[in-house]
Amino acid sequence: MLAADSWLVSDGRVRGLELHRERFLDAVRAADGPDDAGAFFDASVAALPRTGDHFPRVELDSAGLHLRLRSAPPRTRSVVLWTSPVDPRRVPEWKGPDIARLALLRQRAIANGADEAVLLDADGAILDGATSAVLWWLGDTLVLPPPTSPRVRSVTARTISVLAGALGVDVLEAPTEPESLDGREVWVVNALHGARLATSWVGGPALAAEPGRLDSWRRRLDALRRPLP
Secondary structure, eight states: OOEEEEOOEETTEESSHHHHHHHHHHHHHHTTOOTTHHHHHHHHHHTSOSSSEEOOEEEEETTEEEEEOOBOOOOOSEEEEEEOSOOOOSSTTSSSTTHHHHHHHHHHHHHTTOSEEEEEOTTSOEEEESSSEEEEEETTEEEEOOTTSSSOOOHHHHHHHHHHHHTTOOEEEOOOOGGGGTTOEEEEEETTTEEEEEEEEETSOOOOOOTTHHHHHHHHHHHTOEEOO
């Protein structure tokens, strides 16, 4: 697969659709894909069901552009993390080329008693999750990996960061190793689940949480859903 993007549609409502469109078109251009990707994306959105919960994926492969209609899998609000000993990604900045490799990595996480694998850079700092972005709280400050980190631009992480700024919450981008997160609140975020609380980290730091914070932010994210065009 050369490029892909997916998002949650719940009863015809979606969050951050324009950001998903922008990210997909950027990935298609990076893969030297067809010029009609924008029209394809818009036609795909028009074809989506307006009732029920769905998790569609638009794709570019060697045969062209495709829409994959999928029912949304069960969503959760918590997650157990596991540190991957390797980074299997070949094209870390774009969603699509590494989907199969990252799916295998997530299976390794499950085999180790976790739900999500966390990727580290050569210095041991957090980069990304196999299927999600990782962010954390330093007191009342929201922290993300540096923008120069090689990773997919998470629509949900970007949305949370912008929302935090609008609410007057300090946002910091800094390299951080897992061991420095002992006693901290860690979130794992993506388009399917929104924000999830990391309740434990296999072989990693002992995590904590401020009561009520995750729920309030999940409500804020839900409030950003808009009807499909």
